[in-house]
Amino acid sequence: MILAVISVSLTPLILVSVMILGEFKRSNREKVHEHLSLHVLKHKTIIDNFLSERLRNIEHMAETWEFEQLQDDTFLENRLAVLQNTYGNVFVDLGLINEQGYQVSYAGPYRLVKAQYSEAEWFEKAIDRDSYISDVFSGLKRLPYLIVSVKKYDGEKAWLLRSTINFTVFNDLVKNIQIGKTGFTFIVNQDGRFQTTPKAGAIAARQLSLNLVENHHEADEIIVRETFGASVQEEIIVATGFLKDGEWIMVLQQNLQDALSDFQLAQNIAILIIMSGGLVIIVMAFFLSTNTVNRIAKADRENELMNRQIVETGKLAAIGELSAGIAHEVNNPVAIMVEEAGWIEDLLEEEDFQESENLKEFTRALSQIKTQGRRCKEITHKLLNFARKTDSTTQKHRINDLIEEVINLSKQRAKYSNVTVNTHLNENLPNIMISDTEFQQILLNLINNALDAMDKTGGNLDISTDIQNNEIIIGVSDTGPGIPKVNLSKIFEPFFTTKPVGKGTGLGLSICYKIIQKMGGQIDVQSGINKGTTFTIRIPMDKQENGISSMKEKNRKPLPENKNDTI
Amino acid sequence: MQSKKTIKIKEPIRLLIVDDEKEYVEVLANRMALRGIQVSKAYSGTEAIRILREKEFDVAVLDLKMEDMDGLEVLKIFKKMDPDLMVIMLTGHGSAQAASDGISLGAFAYLTKPCEFSQLLEKIRKAYWEHKNFF
Numbered sequence: 227m228i229l230a231v232i233s234v235s236l237t238p239l240i241l242v243s244v245m246i247l248g249e250f251k252r253s254n255r256e257k258v259h260e261h262l263s264l265h266v267l268k269h270k271t272i273i274d275n276f277l278s279e280r281l282r283n284i285e286h287m288a289e290t291w292e293f294e295q296l297q298d299d300t301f302l303e304n305r306l307a308v309l310q311n312t313y314g315n316v317f318v319d320l321g322l323i324n325e326q327g328y329q330v331s332y333a334g335p336y337r338l339v340k341a342q343y344s345e346a347e348w349f350e351k352a353i354d355r356d357s358y359i360s361d362v363f364s365g366l367k368r369l370p371y372l373i374v375s376v377k378k379y380d381g382e383k384a385w386l387l388r389s390t391i392n393f394t395v396f397n398d399l400v401k402n403i404q405i406g407k408t409g410f411t412f413i414v415n416q417d418g419r420f421q422t423t424p425k426a427g428a429i430a431a432r433q434l435s436l437n438l439v440e441n442h443h444e445a446d447e448i449i450v451r452e453t454f455g456a457s458v459q460e461e462i463i464v465a466t467g468f469l470k471d472g473e474w475i476m477v478l479q480q481n482l483q484d485a486l487s488d489f490q491l492a493q494n495i496a497i498l499i500i501m502s503g504g505l506v507i508i509v510m511a512f513f514l515s516t517n518t519v520n521r522i523a524k525a526d527r528e529n530e531l532m533n534r535q536i537v538e539t540g541k542l543a544a545i546g547e548l549s550a551g552i553a554h555e556v557n558n559p560v561a562i563m564v565e566e567a568g569w570i571e572d573l574l575e576e577e578d579f580q581e582s583e584n585l586k587e588f589t590r591a592l593s594q595i596k597t598q599g600r601r602c603k604e605i606t607h608k609l610l611n612f613a614r615k616t617d618s619t620t621q622k623h624r625i626n627d628l629i630e631e632v633i634n635l636s637k638q639r640a641k642y643s644n645v646t647v648n649t650h651l652n653e654n655l656p657n658i659m660i661s662d663t664e665f666q667q668i669l670l671n672l673i674n675n676a677l678d679a680m681d682k683t684g685g686n687l688d689i690s691t692d693i694q695n696n697e698i699i700i701g702v703s704d705t706g707p708g709i710p711k712v713n714l715s716k717i718f719e720p721f722f723t724t725k726p727v728g729k730g731t732g733l734g735l736s737i738c739y740k741i742i743q744k745m746g747g748q749i750d751v752q753s754g755i756n757k758g759t760t761f762t763i764r765i766p767m768d769k770q771e772n773g774i775s776s777m778k779e780k781n782r783k784p785l786p787e788n789k790n791d792t793i
Numbered sequence: 794m795q796s797k798k799t800i801k802i803k804e805p806i807r808l809l810i811v812d813d814e815k816e817y818v819e820v821l822a823n824r825m826a827l828r829g830i831q832v833s834k835a836y837s838g839t840e841a842i843r844i845l846r847e848k849e850f851d852v853a854v855l856d857l858k859m860e861d862m863d864g865l866e867v868l869k870i871f872k873k874m875d876p877d878l879m880v881i882m883l884t885g886h887g888s889a890q891a892a893s894d895g896i897s898l899g900a901f902a903y904l905t906k907p908c909e910f911s912q913l914l915e916k917i918r919k920a921y922w923e924h925k926n927f928f
Contacts, residue, residue: 554858554885558814561907565820568910572827603907610885 227519231511236504243500247493254489259450262405262465262478262485266448269403269411270469270476276399277359277374277470280316280391283309285357285376287320288387293380296322296331296387303333309389318390323375325353325384334390348373352386359470362393362421372396397422400476406487409480413469421474428479452482535737553606560606564599567592622657623665625691625698632669633689636677643677644684645704651691655698658767664741671734672702672761678725679706679759696767697747703760709753717751805831806921807849811841811867812856812883821854824910830917838862845874852920854913855900857884857891865895872899879920883908 287305288296295301302320309317319334327344343349352358352375360373375388400422403411412424420428448467455462461482469476483490571592579585633647640647676687685705692699709717716722718739742749746766753759808830812818815836822832833848835841838861841853853871857864864882871878882895882903895903901920904913 557885557906558817562814562817562820564907565817565824565910569820569824572824599907607905 227515228511231515232508235507235511239500239503239507243496247496250492250496251489254486254492258463258485258489259465262409262450262463262480263448263467265403265405266411266465266467266476266478269400269478270467273399273413273476274469276396280389281357281359281374281376283313283317284374284387284389288376288378293322293378293385299331299333302331306333314395315392316395318392321388323349323386323388327353330385348375349386352388353377353384361415361419361473362396369393403478405478405480406484407481408484409478411476411478413474413476415474416472428477455479455481531736535740549609553609556602556606560599560602564596567595567599620659620661623660623662624657625655625660625665625700626651626653628660628662628665629669629689629691629700632666632673635670636673639674639677640687643681645677645680645687646685647687647689649689651689652693655691655693656767658698658765660745660765664745668738668741668763669700669702671738675734676702676704676706676759679704683707685758693767694764697764698767700763700765701760702763703758705758708755708757708759709751710755714751714753718749805829806917807831807833807851808917809833809835809841809844809850809853811835811838811853811859811864813837813859813861814856821913825914825917828914838864838867841867842870842874845871845878849875850878851924852879852881852901852917854881854883854917857882857895865891865898868895868898868900877924879924881913881916881920 287309291301291305296305302322306317306320309320319332319336319338321332321334321338321341322330323343324330327342327346327349329338329341329343332338332341348358348360348363352360352373356377358373358375358377360371360375362370362372364370370393372391372393373388374391375386377384377386379385400411400413410425410428411422412428413421415421446468448465450463450465452461452463454460463480463482463485465478467476468474571589573579574585574588574592579588582588629649629651633649637647673687673689680687683706686703688701688703690699690701690703692701713722713724718735722736739749742763742765748764750762750764751759752762806829808825810818810821810825810832813836818834818836822834825832833844833850835844838859841855845853855864855867855871859867864884868880868882871880876899879901880895880899882900883906884891884895884903885906893903901923902916904916
């Protein structure tokens with residue numbers, strides 16, 4: 227039962243939780259992807275802007291000044307100083323190069339005047355375009371370079387104004403972008419060469435760039451993928467986007483766990499809630515089903531008790547009917563016997579017999595027959611009286627009379643048990659509304675129990691009635707061995723008996739208790755080992771009416787339940 | 794009053810005893826006869842009705858419980874046949890209700906079995922006087 231309740235309650239909870247978590251995971255992943263895309267978009271724009279601004283600086287210079295002016299090293303140095311004043315150490319040097327790749331003038335920290343660039347890869351590209359930003363490459367000094375150059379014409383002849391961009395400044399721009407704990411960015415070119423120094427653990431750039439070039443259709447598109455990092459154990463998430471007109475690729479790489487850490491937290495909280503919910507369900511299921519089982523068991527017990535009570539009552543009724551029948555049948559032969567004796571008496575009146583020697587004996591014997599016949603009648607009438615009363619309808623009764631009747635019934639047994647019955651009955655008791663059958667059943671039970679207790683030893687049975695605090699007090703005391711303390715609290719429980727198997731049902735006192743409770747009364751017991759036992763019944767009088775008014779009786783309110791059961 | 798009583802006493806009381814306990818009827822009849830009562834005996838309800846059809850009685854002693862007919866049924870028929878007939882019901886104690894029903898149906902009295910003979914005799918005499926006073 228517990229398992230059924232638990233599984234029925236938990237299954238939907240778990241199913242819904244799994245579905246919600248799955249949905250949550252999916253949407254969270256989308257959000258993370260979107261977030262990373264935005265990051266890439268933002269930073270690639272920043273880089274793009276940085277580069278194009280630097281280019282514009284140089285372009286501006288080339289447009290402002292004539293070729294002749296720029297040829298002068300000192301002038302160029304001045305220009306560089308102006309740039310560096312304005313933009314810090316972004317610009318490393320400035321150089322003017324003619325069509326042949328010969329550096330005409332130079333300003334900067336390196337001794338590059340008269341350098342020959344005609345063979346350099348960047349120059350070949352730069353001389354073909356109006357402006358050019360190179361990849362990062364190792365220059366003549368084996369240092370990473372990034373060159374911006376602008377092409378201008380002096381008459382027919384083209385010339386280039388170029389500047390080296392401080393790699394560190396550029397690199398820092400990218401390196402400083404950090405997302406979460408593990409997210410970092412770097413730039414590669416289309417050939418897969420790093421344009422900035424990546425952190426350890428960056429994915430193979432060549433592979434990445436090839437994939438990207440193949441898959442990208444639009445320059446603006448940003449692609450987010452989940453893949454494996456340097457080792458297979460490490461799941462990473464990678465966002466990529468083109469910059470510098472598709473020549474470079476910005477890569478944002480983050481550990482997947484890190485990216486989803488917010489979700490992990492939410493997931494953990496959700497799991498915690500589900501588990502505690504499950505725990506509550508299990509506890510409740512356990513508690514409720516135990517409770518239900520207990521209640522059903524209690525109901526069963528009560529039901530059984532009720533059935534037993536009905537059976538007992540039925541038995542009593544059957545015994546009553548049977549004895550009524552027998553008593554009735556016995557009455558006829560007894561009547562005949564008594565009448566025949568009377569007939570003999572009649573005949574003895576005649577003179578013939580008056581002189582008979584044994585006339586006295588005859589007369590004595592006949593009157594004895596009559597006396598015993600009367601006694602038979604008394605017995606049968608008592609039996610019939612008792613059997614007739616099997617209903618629980620209440621009527622006005624004198625409690626003392628009812629008690630006397632029961633004592634009469636028990637007298638014979640008391641005599642056999644060597645028990646003396648004493649009564650102390652208060653003659654001023656008012657008549658009360660009570661079911662005589664039920665009251666006598668209670669009293670008979672108590673008296674029988676007392677006689678049972680004193681069966682071997684004999685003793686005194688005291689029965690008393692009195693009035694106290696508007697209650698009728700009925701006491702039944704014996705001088706038997708008493709009830710042990712352990713049993714004292716159980717004696718009113720159904721099926722509790724100390725009598726041998728088959729002798730007692732254990733129902734007697736519990737039925738008494740029920741009946742008295744129904745009357746609105748109480749039954750208490752006081753007992754001590756070797757001190758005897760006293761049962762005290764209290765029946766309230768205030769619900770009883772001393773005046774006779776059938777109307778009032780009909781409108782009588784039901785007796786309130788007695789809550790203060792004392793045992 | 795005095796003269797009326799003496800005259801009437803010379804006429805014996807005509808009594809019908811109805812009970813299916815034959816021995817009881819016999820011994821009652823003997824004892825009644827000894828006291829100058831003219832007794833007829835019926836051992837069943839049907840027999841009693843037949844006898845009543847043929848003869849007139851002052852008083853009837855009627856058992857409530859008989860094998861062939863219920864005493865109350867017999868009482869109803871008696872009262873139909875002779876409304877002035879005085880009926881004394883004899884009952885076992887168990888049928889006290891029936892006895893009081895009998896009174897409401899017009900029975901004169903009821904006694905419980907076994908009853909004192911003297912008591913029964915007294916009731917019969919009283920019933921007889923009741924009966925005679927109707928005339």
